[in-house]
Amino acid sequence: MFIELDLQSEVPIYKQLADQLIEGIASGTLSSGQPLPSVRTLAADLGINLHTVNKAYQALKQEGFLEIHRKQGVIVQPGALPTADSAFRERLGRDLRPLIAEAVARGMKENELQTLMTALYGQVQNPSSQGGTST
Template identity: 55%
Template sequence: MFIQLDFESKEPIYIQLVQQIIEGIAKEQLLPGEALPSVRSLASDIGINLHTVNKAYQQLKQDGFILIHRQKGVVVNPDGVPHADEIYRDQVTAKLRPLIAESVCRKLNEDEFSKLCSQLFSEFTKKEGEK
Protein backbone atom coordinates (compact mmCIF):
# COMPACT_ATOMS: atom_id res chain seq x y z
CA MET A 1 0.00 0.00 0.00
CA PHE A 2 1.40 3.36 -1.02
CA ILE A 3 0.62 6.20 1.42
CA GLN A 4 1.84 9.77 0.97
CA LEU A 5 1.16 12.11 3.86
CA ASP A 6 1.83 15.83 3.91
CA PHE A 7 3.01 16.64 7.42
CA GLU A 8 2.86 20.37 6.60
CA SER A 9 -0.81 20.25 5.56
CA LYS A 10 -3.61 21.84 7.57
CA GLU A 11 -5.51 18.57 7.06
CA PRO A 12 -5.08 16.25 10.07
CA ILE A 13 -2.87 13.20 9.43
CA TYR A 14 -5.65 10.72 10.22
CA ILE A 15 -7.94 12.40 7.66
CA GLN A 16 -5.19 12.23 5.04
CA LEU A 17 -4.75 8.54 5.84
CA VAL A 18 -8.49 7.89 5.56
CA GLN A 19 -8.60 9.70 2.22
CA GLN A 20 -5.57 7.81 0.85
CA ILE A 21 -7.10 4.44 1.74
CA ILE A 22 -10.46 5.41 0.23
CA GLU A 23 -8.62 6.50 -2.95
CA GLY A 24 -6.86 3.12 -3.03
CA ILE A 25 -10.22 1.36 -2.81
CA ALA A 26 -11.81 3.64 -5.42
CA LYS A 27 -8.95 3.04 -7.87
CA GLU A 28 -9.10 -0.71 -7.15
CA GLN A 29 -5.54 -0.69 -5.84
CA LEU A 30 -7.05 -2.16 -2.67
CA LEU A 31 -9.54 -4.93 -3.40
CA PRO A 32 -12.40 -6.32 -1.30
CA GLY A 33 -11.05 -8.80 1.24
CA GLU A 34 -7.47 -7.56 0.87
CA ALA A 35 -5.52 -7.30 4.12
CA LEU A 36 -4.23 -3.95 5.29
CA PRO A 37 -1.21 -3.53 7.58
CA SER A 38 -1.82 -3.73 11.31
CA VAL A 39 -2.10 -0.48 13.23
CA ARG A 40 1.40 -0.90 14.65
CA SER A 41 2.94 -1.93 11.35
CA LEU A 42 1.44 0.96 9.36
CA ALA A 43 2.32 3.49 12.06
CA SER A 44 5.90 2.25 12.06
CA ASP A 45 6.16 2.15 8.25
CA ILE A 46 5.02 5.75 7.75
CA GLY A 47 6.44 7.15 10.97
CA ILE A 48 3.30 8.28 12.76
CA ASN A 49 1.69 7.56 16.11
CA LEU A 50 -0.26 4.32 16.29
CA HIS A 51 -3.23 6.19 17.79
CA THR A 52 -3.41 8.22 14.56
CA VAL A 53 -3.62 5.03 12.48
CA ASN A 54 -6.15 3.57 14.90
CA LYS A 55 -8.32 6.69 14.59
CA ALA A 56 -8.18 6.45 10.78
CA TYR A 57 -9.03 2.74 10.82
CA GLN A 58 -11.94 3.33 13.20
CA GLN A 59 -13.32 6.02 10.88
CA LEU A 60 -12.97 3.70 7.87
CA LYS A 61 -14.68 0.90 9.80
CA GLN A 62 -17.53 3.20 10.82
CA ASP A 63 -18.02 4.26 7.20
CA GLY A 64 -18.03 0.65 5.96
CA PHE A 65 -14.75 0.67 4.03
CA ILE A 66 -12.91 -1.87 6.20
CA LEU A 67 -13.56 -4.61 8.72
CA ILE A 68 -11.40 -5.26 11.77
CA HIS A 69 -11.18 -8.91 12.91
CA ARG A 70 -9.34 -10.15 15.95
CA GLN A 71 -7.82 -13.10 14.07
CA LYS A 72 -7.75 -11.81 10.46
CA GLY A 73 -6.67 -8.26 11.23
CA VAL A 74 -7.76 -5.32 9.08
CA VAL A 75 -9.28 -6.05 5.66
CA VAL A 76 -11.01 -4.06 2.96
CA ASN A 77 -14.73 -4.82 3.32
CA PRO A 78 -15.16 -8.12 1.42
CA ASP A 79 -18.76 -7.18 0.55
CA GLY A 80 -17.62 -3.88 -0.95
CA VAL A 81 -18.41 -0.41 0.26
CA PRO A 82 -22.08 0.24 1.11
CA HIS A 83 -23.89 2.00 -1.73
CA ALA A 84 -24.93 5.65 -1.50
CA ASP A 85 -28.17 6.25 0.36
CA GLU A 86 -30.08 9.40 1.28
CA ILE A 87 -27.89 10.02 4.35
CA TYR A 88 -24.74 9.79 2.23
CA ARG A 89 -26.23 12.14 -0.38
CA ASP A 90 -26.99 14.64 2.39
CA GLN A 91 -23.36 14.39 3.59
CA VAL A 92 -22.05 15.00 0.06
CA THR A 93 -24.32 18.04 -0.26
CA ALA A 94 -23.05 19.41 3.06
CA LYS A 95 -19.42 18.98 1.94
CA LEU A 96 -20.00 20.48 -1.52
CA ARG A 97 -21.94 23.53 -0.31
CA PRO A 98 -18.93 25.44 1.10
CA LEU A 99 -16.75 24.44 -1.90
CA ILE A 100 -19.33 25.79 -4.32
CA ALA A 101 -19.84 28.95 -2.26
CA GLU A 102 -16.09 29.62 -2.24
CA SER A 103 -15.89 28.86 -5.98
CA VAL A 104 -18.62 31.41 -6.66
CA CYS A 105 -16.79 34.00 -4.53
CA ARG A 106 -13.57 33.29 -6.45
CA LYS A 107 -15.38 33.62 -9.80
CA LEU A 108 -14.96 29.95 -10.77
CA ASN A 109 -18.03 29.40 -12.93
CA GLU A 110 -20.31 26.37 -12.93
CA ASP A 111 -18.83 24.93 -16.13
CA GLU A 112 -15.28 25.13 -14.73
CA PHE A 113 -16.39 23.60 -11.43
CA SER A 114 -18.25 20.81 -13.23
CA LYS A 115 -15.27 20.15 -15.48
CA LEU A 116 -12.98 19.79 -12.45
CA CYS A 117 -15.47 17.39 -10.86
CA SER A 118 -15.74 15.36 -14.06
CA GLN A 119 -11.96 15.12 -14.42
CA LEU A 120 -11.55 13.93 -10.84
CA PHE A 121 -14.45 11.50 -11.12
CA SER A 122 -12.98 9.93 -14.25
CA GLU A 123 -9.62 9.58 -12.49
CA PHE A 124 -11.29 7.21 -10.04
CA THR A 125 -13.53 5.35 -12.46
CA LYS A 126 -11.23 4.62 -15.39
CA LYS A 127 -9.58 1.23 -15.38
CA GLU A 128 -5.83 0.62 -15.36
CA GLY A 129 -4.38 1.20 -18.86
CA GLU A 130 -7.32 3.30 -20.13
CA LYS A 131 -6.70 6.80 -21.42
Template identity: 45%
Template sequence: MIIRIEPESEIPIYIQLTNQIIIGIAKGDLQPGDSLPSVRSFAADLGVNMHTVNKSYHELEKRGIIEIIPKSGAVIRKTLHIDRDTYNRLFEMFQPLIAEALVLGMTKEELVDLVEGIMKKMST
Protein backbone atom coordinates (compact mmCIF):
# COMPACT_ATOMS: atom_id res chain seq x y z
CA MET A 1 0.00 0.00 0.00
CA ILE A 2 1.22 3.46 -0.95
CA ILE A 3 1.12 6.38 1.50
CA ARG A 4 1.45 9.92 0.17
CA ILE A 5 2.15 12.92 2.32
CA GLU A 6 2.51 16.62 1.62
CA PRO A 7 5.20 18.07 3.88
CA GLU A 8 4.26 21.64 3.02
CA SER A 9 0.56 21.21 3.77
CA GLU A 10 -1.06 22.93 6.77
CA ILE A 11 -2.12 19.52 8.10
CA PRO A 12 0.66 18.11 10.31
CA ILE A 13 2.43 15.07 8.84
CA TYR A 14 1.41 12.77 11.71
CA ILE A 15 -2.27 13.50 11.04
CA GLN A 16 -1.77 12.89 7.30
CA LEU A 17 -0.19 9.51 8.14
CA THR A 18 -2.97 8.58 10.57
CA ASN A 19 -5.70 9.46 8.07
CA GLN A 20 -4.06 7.57 5.22
CA ILE A 21 -3.57 4.44 7.27
CA ILE A 22 -7.23 4.54 8.34
CA ILE A 23 -8.35 5.00 4.70
CA GLY A 24 -6.06 2.11 3.70
CA ILE A 25 -7.75 -0.17 6.24
CA ALA A 26 -11.23 0.99 5.18
CA LYS A 27 -10.39 0.24 1.55
CA GLY A 28 -9.01 -3.19 2.44
CA ASP A 29 -5.45 -2.40 1.31
CA LEU A 30 -4.47 -3.22 4.88
CA GLN A 31 -6.15 -6.15 6.64
CA PRO A 32 -6.70 -6.86 10.35
CA GLY A 33 -3.66 -8.79 11.56
CA ASP A 34 -1.29 -7.04 9.10
CA SER A 35 1.60 -5.29 10.77
CA LEU A 36 2.72 -1.78 9.98
CA PRO A 37 6.44 -1.11 9.34
CA SER A 38 8.64 -0.36 12.35
CA VAL A 39 8.73 3.28 13.39
CA ARG A 40 12.40 3.50 12.38
CA SER A 41 12.02 2.09 8.87
CA PHE A 42 8.80 4.04 8.19
CA ALA A 43 10.53 7.29 9.24
CA ALA A 44 13.66 6.39 7.23
CA ASP A 45 11.63 5.64 4.08
CA LEU A 46 9.85 8.96 4.35
CA GLY A 47 12.85 10.92 5.63
CA VAL A 48 10.89 12.30 8.59
CA ASN A 49 11.54 12.32 12.31
CA MET A 50 10.76 9.09 14.20
CA HIS A 51 8.61 11.09 16.65
CA THR A 52 6.25 11.93 13.80
CA VAL A 53 5.59 8.27 13.00
CA ASN A 54 5.47 7.37 16.68
CA LYS A 55 2.86 10.05 17.31
CA SER A 56 0.74 8.72 14.47
CA TYR A 57 0.97 5.12 15.76
CA HIS A 58 -0.01 6.23 19.27
CA GLU A 59 -2.95 8.14 17.86
CA LEU A 60 -4.09 5.01 16.00
CA GLU A 61 -3.64 2.95 19.16
CA LYS A 62 -5.63 5.45 21.21
CA ARG A 63 -8.49 5.18 18.73
CA GLY A 64 -8.43 1.38 18.97
CA ILE A 65 -7.39 0.87 15.33
CA ILE A 66 -4.00 -0.73 15.94
CA GLU A 67 -2.38 -2.57 18.79
CA ILE A 68 1.27 -1.99 19.70
CA ILE A 69 2.65 -5.37 20.70
CA PRO A 70 6.20 -5.53 22.11
CA LYS A 71 8.57 -7.18 19.55
CA SER A 72 5.92 -7.62 16.79
CA GLY A 73 5.30 -3.89 16.47
CA ALA A 74 2.11 -2.19 15.34
CA VAL A 75 -0.60 -4.64 14.26
CA ILE A 76 -4.01 -3.73 12.84
CA ARG A 77 -6.78 -4.81 15.20
CA LYS A 78 -9.81 -6.84 14.31
CA THR A 79 -12.76 -4.76 15.44
CA LEU A 80 -16.23 -6.30 15.28
CA HIS A 81 -18.49 -3.59 16.56
CA ILE A 82 -18.27 0.00 17.66
CA ASP A 83 -18.54 0.67 21.41
CA ARG A 84 -20.35 3.49 23.20
CA ASP A 85 -17.29 5.70 23.82
CA THR A 86 -16.11 5.46 20.24
CA TYR A 87 -19.60 6.25 19.02
CA ASN A 88 -19.65 9.37 21.17
CA ARG A 89 -16.21 10.42 19.95
CA LEU A 90 -17.22 10.08 16.29
CA PHE A 91 -20.49 11.89 17.02
CA GLU A 92 -18.51 14.83 18.40
CA MET A 93 -16.23 14.79 15.35
CA PHE A 94 -19.08 14.67 12.81
CA GLN A 95 -21.14 17.35 14.55
CA PRO A 96 -19.18 20.49 13.54
CA LEU A 97 -18.63 19.15 10.01
CA ILE A 98 -22.33 18.44 9.43
CA ALA A 99 -23.22 21.77 11.01
CA GLU A 100 -20.83 23.52 8.65
CA ALA A 101 -22.37 21.72 5.68
CA LEU A 102 -25.86 22.79 6.74
CA VAL A 103 -24.77 26.38 7.36
CA LEU A 104 -23.23 26.49 3.92
CA GLY A 105 -26.56 25.42 2.45
CA MET A 106 -26.29 21.66 1.87
CA THR A 107 -29.58 19.80 1.86
CA LYS A 108 -30.18 16.50 3.67
CA GLU A 109 -30.19 14.64 0.33
CA GLU A 110 -26.88 16.17 -0.68
CA LEU A 111 -25.41 15.17 2.68
CA VAL A 112 -26.59 11.58 2.26
CA ASP A 113 -25.16 11.56 -1.27
CA LEU A 114 -21.85 12.79 0.11
CA VAL A 115 -21.72 9.99 2.71
CA GLU A 116 -22.65 7.41 0.08
CA GLY A 117 -20.04 8.81 -2.27
CA ILE A 118 -17.34 8.40 0.36
CA MET A 119 -18.55 4.89 1.24
CA LYS A 120 -18.39 3.96 -2.44
CA LYS A 121 -14.80 5.20 -2.64
CA MET A 122 -13.88 2.96 0.30
CA SER A 123 -15.42 -0.17 -1.21
CA THR A 124 -13.54 -0.02 -4.51
Protein backbone atom coordinates (compact mmCIF):
# COMPACT_ATOMS: atom_id res chain seq x y z
CA MET A 1 0.00 0.00 0.00
CA PHE A 2 1.33 3.30 -1.15
CA ILE A 3 0.43 6.39 0.82
CA GLU A 4 1.29 9.79 -0.58
CA LEU A 5 0.61 12.90 1.44
CA ASP A 6 0.75 16.51 0.37
CA LEU A 7 1.49 18.47 3.51
CA GLN A 8 0.89 21.72 1.63
CA SER A 9 -2.57 20.74 0.45
CA GLU A 10 -5.67 22.44 1.82
CA VAL A 11 -7.07 18.94 2.32
CA PRO A 12 -6.39 17.85 5.92
CA ILE A 13 -3.73 15.16 6.28
CA TYR A 14 -6.05 12.82 8.17
CA LYS A 15 -8.55 13.05 5.32
CA GLN A 16 -5.94 12.40 2.65
CA LEU A 17 -4.92 9.32 4.60
CA ALA A 18 -8.49 8.11 5.12
CA ASP A 19 -9.28 8.68 1.44
CA GLN A 20 -6.33 6.62 0.30
CA LEU A 21 -7.17 3.80 2.65
CA ILE A 22 -10.70 3.75 1.25
CA GLU A 23 -9.25 3.66 -2.25
CA GLY A 24 -7.14 0.70 -1.17
CA ILE A 25 -10.28 -1.08 -0.01
CA ALA A 26 -12.18 -0.14 -3.15
CA SER A 27 -9.42 -1.46 -5.40
CA GLY A 28 -8.77 -4.59 -3.42
CA THR A 29 -5.20 -3.52 -2.62
CA LEU A 30 -6.37 -3.79 0.96
CA SER A 31 -8.22 -7.02 1.44
CA SER A 32 -10.68 -8.08 4.07
CA GLY A 33 -9.04 -8.80 7.41
CA GLN A 34 -5.67 -7.45 6.36
CA PRO A 35 -3.70 -5.80 9.19
CA LEU A 36 -2.69 -2.17 8.92
CA PRO A 37 0.38 -0.61 10.52
CA SER A 38 0.07 0.56 14.11
CA VAL A 39 -0.67 4.23 14.61
CA ARG A 40 2.89 4.78 15.81
CA THR A 41 4.52 2.88 12.96
CA LEU A 42 2.48 4.52 10.22
CA ALA A 43 2.94 7.94 11.78
CA ALA A 44 6.70 7.42 11.81
CA ASP A 45 6.71 6.14 8.21
CA LEU A 46 4.71 9.12 6.98
CA GLY A 47 6.52 11.61 9.14
CA ILE A 48 3.36 12.78 10.88
CA ASN A 49 1.93 12.63 14.35
CA LEU A 50 0.37 9.50 15.82
CA HIS A 51 -2.84 11.37 16.59
CA THR A 52 -3.30 12.31 12.97
CA VAL A 53 -3.11 8.66 11.95
CA ASN A 54 -5.43 7.76 14.80
CA LYS A 55 -7.96 10.31 13.62
CA ALA A 56 -8.06 8.72 10.18
CA TYR A 57 -8.35 5.22 11.67
CA GLN A 58 -11.14 6.29 14.01
CA ALA A 59 -13.09 7.89 11.17
CA LEU A 60 -12.88 4.69 9.11
CA LYS A 61 -13.77 2.58 12.13
CA GLN A 62 -16.79 4.82 12.67
CA GLU A 63 -17.84 4.21 9.06
CA GLY A 64 -17.32 0.48 9.40
CA PHE A 65 -14.33 0.07 7.10
CA LEU A 66 -11.93 -0.91 9.88
CA GLU A 67 -11.94 -2.93 13.06
CA ILE A 68 -9.65 -2.08 15.95
CA HIS A 69 -8.54 -4.53 18.62
CA ARG A 70 -6.38 -4.29 21.69
CA LYS A 71 -3.21 -5.99 20.68
CA GLN A 72 -3.97 -7.13 17.14
CA GLY A 73 -4.15 -3.54 16.11
CA VAL A 74 -6.09 -2.31 13.12
CA ILE A 75 -7.47 -4.57 10.42
CA VAL A 76 -9.63 -4.06 7.36
CA GLN A 77 -13.24 -5.00 8.07
CA PRO A 78 -13.21 -8.83 8.01
CA GLY A 79 -16.98 -9.12 7.75
CA ALA A 80 -19.37 -7.30 5.48
CA LEU A 81 -18.19 -3.94 4.25
CA PRO A 82 -20.47 -0.93 4.76
CA THR A 83 -23.10 -0.61 2.09
CA ALA A 84 -24.37 2.25 -0.04
CA ASP A 85 -27.41 2.74 2.15
CA SER A 86 -29.77 5.69 1.94
CA ALA A 87 -27.80 7.72 4.47
CA PHE A 88 -24.67 7.35 2.38
CA ARG A 89 -26.52 8.13 -0.83
CA GLU A 90 -27.91 11.32 0.65
CA ARG A 91 -24.50 12.40 1.80
CA LEU A 92 -23.03 11.52 -1.58
CA GLY A 93 -25.69 13.55 -3.34
CA ARG A 94 -25.06 16.58 -1.13
CA ASP A 95 -21.33 16.35 -1.79
CA LEU A 96 -21.66 15.81 -5.53
CA ARG A 97 -24.23 18.50 -6.12
CA PRO A 98 -22.03 21.63 -5.93
CA LEU A 99 -19.37 19.95 -8.08
CA ILE A 100 -21.87 19.08 -10.76
CA ALA A 101 -23.48 22.50 -10.52
CA GLU A 102 -20.21 24.23 -11.30
CA ALA A 103 -19.56 21.84 -14.15
CA VAL A 104 -22.98 22.72 -15.60
CA ALA A 105 -22.34 26.43 -15.11
CA ARG A 106 -19.12 25.98 -17.07
CA GLY A 107 -20.98 24.35 -19.91
CA MET A 108 -20.02 20.71 -19.43
CA LYS A 109 -22.45 18.35 -21.10
CA GLU A 110 -23.96 15.42 -19.31
CA ASN A 111 -22.07 12.87 -21.35
CA GLU A 112 -18.78 14.60 -20.58
CA LEU A 113 -19.49 14.16 -16.90
CA GLN A 114 -20.48 10.55 -17.50
CA THR A 115 -17.19 9.97 -19.29
CA LEU A 116 -15.21 11.54 -16.46
CA MET A 117 -17.04 9.45 -13.92
CA THR A 118 -16.44 6.28 -15.84
CA ALA A 119 -12.73 7.11 -16.04
CA LEU A 120 -12.49 7.73 -12.31
CA TYR A 121 -14.47 4.61 -11.57
CA GLY A 122 -11.96 2.62 -13.59
CA GLN A 123 -8.98 4.26 -11.92
CA VAL A 124 -10.33 3.49 -8.49
CA GLN A 125 -11.12 -0.12 -9.33
CA ASN A 126 -7.82 -0.76 -11.04
CA PRO A 127 -5.02 1.27 -9.43
CA SER A 128 -2.46 0.02 -11.99
CA SER A 129 -4.16 2.20 -14.60
CA GLN A 130 -2.90 5.16 -12.61
CA GLY A 131 0.59 6.23 -11.53
CA GLY A 132 1.75 3.17 -9.67
CA THR A 133 4.09 0.48 -10.97
CA SER A 134 4.36 -0.63 -7.37
CA THR A 135 3.30 -3.48 -5.11
